[in-house]
Amino acid sequence: MSTWILNGTTVNLETNAQEKKHLYVEDGVISKIISAAEGLPDTGNAQVIDAEGKLVSAGFIDMHVHLREPGFEYKETIATGAMSAAKGGFTAIACMPNTKPVIGTTEVIASVLAKAEEAGAARVLPYAAITVNQLGRELNDFTALKEAGAIGFTDDGVGVQSAQMMKDAMKLAASMNMPVIAHCEDETLVVGAPVAEGAFAERHGLKGIPNESEAIHVGRDILLAEATGVHYHVCHVSTEQSVRLIRQAKQLGIKVTAEVCPHHLLLADEDIPGLDANWKMNPPLRSRRDVDAMIEALADGTIDMVVTDHAPHSAEEKAKGMQLAPFGIVGFETAFPLLYTKFVVTGQWTLAFLLDKMTAAPANVFGLPWGKLEVGAAADLTIVDLESERQVDPETFVSKGRNTPFTGWNLKGWPTHTLVAGKLVWAE
Numbered sequence: 001m002s003t004w005i006l007n008g009t010t011v012n013l014e015t016n017a018q019e020k021k022h023l024y025v026e027d028g029v030i031s032k033i034i035s036a037a038e039g040l041p042d043t044g045n046a047q048v049i050d051a052e053g054k055l056v057s058a059g060f061i062d063m064h065v066h067l068r069e070p071g072f073e074y075k076e077t078i079a080t081g082a083m084s085a086a087k088g089g090f091t092a093i094a095c096m097p098n099t100k101p102v103i104g105t106t107e108v109i110a111s112v113l114a115k116a117e118e119a120g121a122a123r124v125l126p127y128a129a130i131t132v133n134q135l136g137r138e139l140n141d142f143t144a145l146k147e148a149g150a151i152g153f154t155d156d157g158v159g160v161q162s163a164q165m166m167k168d169a170m171k172l173a174a175s176m177n178m179p180v181i182a183h184c185e186d187e188t189l190v191v192g193a194p195v196a197e198g199a200f201a202e203r204h205g206l207k208g209i210p211n212e213s214e215a216i217h218v219g220r221d222i223l224l225a226e227a228t229g230v231h232y233h234v235c236h237v238s239t240e241q242s243v244r245l246i247r248q249a250k251q252l253g254i255k256v257t258a259e260v261c262p263h264h265l266l267l268a269d270e271d272i273p274g275l276d277a278n279w280k281m282n283p284p285l286r287s288r289r290d291v292d293a294m295i296e297a298l299a300d301g302t303i304d305m306v307v308t309d310h311a312p313h314s315a316e317e318k319a320k321g322m323q324l325a326p327f328g329i330v331g332f333e334t335a336f337p338l339l340y341t342k343f344v345v346t347g348q349w350t351l352a353f354l355l356d357k358m359t360a361a362p363a364n365v366f367g368l369p370w371g372k373l374e375v376g377a378a379a380d381l382t383i384v385d386l387e388s389e390r391q392v393d394p395e396t397f398v399s400k401g402r403n404t405p406f407t408g409w410n411l412k413g414w415p416t417h418t419l420v421a422g423k424l425v426w427a428e
Contacts, residue, residue, distance in 0.1 A: 002026040002046040003422060007036050008056030008383065010373060013360055016352035023056060025379040028421035033375055047424070049417060051383050057355050058373045059091025059380035059418065060336065061362040064156070064181075064235060064259060064307035066328070067093075067124070069115065070108065071100025076312040076400050078112060081332075082121035084399035085310070086426035088332035089415035091380035092123040092370055093310075097134065098157030104129035104140045106148035113149055121425045122418075123380075125368075127181060130155045130169045136162055142172050151366065154181035156235055159217050161187055167224045174230035179366065181233045184217035184242070185282075194322050196284040200269040206323065209284050215241035222249045222256060233365070234258040236309050238283035240293035247302040257365045259307040260294050262338045263329065267291070267405065277318045277325030279405045281311070284327075298357065299349075305362040306354075308335050312401025330401040334392055336384065338406065340413035383417035390414065 005023040010033075012018075022041055024032035034041065062085065068076040076084075078095075085093045095112065097103035103112060109126050116124030128150035132138045134157065142153060153173055159182070160166045166182075173180045190209045195201050197208030218234055222245055225232035234246060237258050249256045263281065268288040272279045279285065297303040311328025318325045336358065343349040363371030370380045389412045394402035418426040 001422060003049060003419070003424070004041065004043045004046045005049045005051050005056055005381070005383070006040065008051030008054055010056055011352050011355055013352045013356045016350040021056070023381070025419070025422045028379055030373070030375055030377050030379050049383065053385070053387070054416060055384040055386055056373070057382045057384065058359040058371050058377070059382045059420065060089045060358045061092045061368065061371055062090045062308050062310070062332070063094045063305065063362045063366060065093045065095050065310040066098070066312070067095045068312060069099065070111065075314055078115040078124060079119040079121070080398060080400050081310070081312070082116060082119045082124055083426070084332045084397065085122040086418045086420070087398045087415065088334070089336050089382035089384060089418055090122050090332060091382065091418060091420045092125060092368065094125040094127055094151060096154065096156040097127055097129040102129045102133050103127065104132060104134070104145070106144050109145065109148040109150060120423070121420070123420060125151045127152050127154045127156070129153070130160060130180070131165065134158055136160055136165055139165070139169055139172065142176060142178065146176055146178060152179040152181050152233070154183065154235070156181065156183040159183050159185035159187065163220055163224065166221060167228065170224050170228040170230040170232065174228050179231040179233050181235060182217065182221050183235045184214045184221065186213045186216045189213035194280055195272070196269050196286050198269045198287055200272050204275060204322070211239040211241050211286065211290070214239050214283055215245060218242045219245050222246070222254060225256060226254045229255065231255045231257070236261050236264065236283055236307070237294065237297070237303055238264045238286050238290060240290050243293045243297040243302055247297065250302060258303045259305050260298055260303045261307060261309045262331065262335050263405070264294050265291065265298070266338060266342055275322040277320065277322050278329065278403050280322055280325055280327055281329050282327035304365050306335070306339065306357045308332055310399070312399050313403050315402060318403050329403050329405060330397065330399050332399060333397050334404065334406050334411070336415060337411035337413045338409070340386065341411045345412060379419055379422035381419040382415055384413055384415050386413050388412065388414045
């Protein structure tokens with residue numbers, strides 16, 4: 001199967017220079033890129049996608065998602081999640097292991113990979129749990145899990161509470177040249193708290209999650225990463241204290257990387273309109289000062305990439321209210337339009353900067369073979385209509401989840417086509 005993508009606008013990630021080009025895709029790779037100034041090519045029998053007036057980018061990569069399968073298929077399945085990702089322009093997604101059973105055995109990894117292949121949408125890259133059943137008591141068989149296809153180890157959904165357990169995990173992962181990805185949360189500081197400490201919690205009589213609950217684990221783990229030499233990656237950073245620690249660690253040459261979610265770049269606890277659990281997530285929305293720290297950290301490279309932390313739940317679960325509902329919001333189908341509208345359209349970021357944080361940066365951090373728009377690269381591609389403008393409507397989501405705080409937001413920059421290994425897996 002061969003495809004010509006004609007008249008698409010490409011962006012140089014280093015210079016932000018934009019140029020109209022034709023791309024030829026054959027056997028799953030980009031085999032030609034020619035300037036549109038040379039005229040239209042002979043397309044022969046190839047499939048043709050007219051990208052006139054649209055952006056053509058390397059496919060977006062999301063290194064933190066929840067697909068819920070196995071065990072919670074009423075929230076999401078691998079098939080619905082992978083297609084939702086493709087609709088949002090994502091061509092590769094890394095799924096967290098907090099499923100039932102936990103992604104912590106070779107059999108479960110094999111099942112996830114088989115179902116992802118069957119779904120035929122975004123590539124699915126499974127993380128494996130650090131500890132057996134994510135209970136924090138016993139390490140999983142890292143060697144077998146790596147051989148089965150795990151791309152890293154994490155107990156995301158909960159933090160590894162034991163420093164000794166985390167150090168043992170880091171030593172083992174480092175010996176295998178594998179990353180440890182950490183959900184940073186000291187559980188003794190967060191029990192029963194649904195939102196961040198601050199004015200919103202006080203106003204509604206809710207216990208608050210303090211910033212230090214995250215930062216304590218970040219600091220602990222940085223010291224352990226320094227001692228073990230592991231590649232340590234911090235999940236969904238949300239506090240200025242965490243940023244301060246990560247920035248210092250990078251200055252010292254410790255192998256630390258980090259990620260941030262769109263909602264922690266855009267929303268503060270003061271924005272929460274009421275006790276609507278579609279605004280409940282973990283980490284919670286913090287102060288405006290924390291939001292500003294996230295934006296600055298992404299800009300200066302302290303934080304390496306953007307992820308969605310796509311976390312679908314059923315409407316019935318979210319209807320339980322702020323105190324009782326589960327944490328999490330969906331993110332695949334709104335991530336790029338949100339960030340493009342709020343940061344690129346306003347001139348705060350260049351388009352190249354945003355694309356880098358969603359393509360090349362995650363690929364480089366995790367050693368993935370994607371995220372490039374060049375001859376010979378895999379034809380994992382996203383086409384975006386930067387001028388298309390519409391409101392966020394959860395009823396149009398491909399995901400089973402409708403839990404978003406962004407309902408009704410008017411956004412520009414909606415993906416229209418997604419190709420994985422040259423195959424068109426999503427088109428409007």
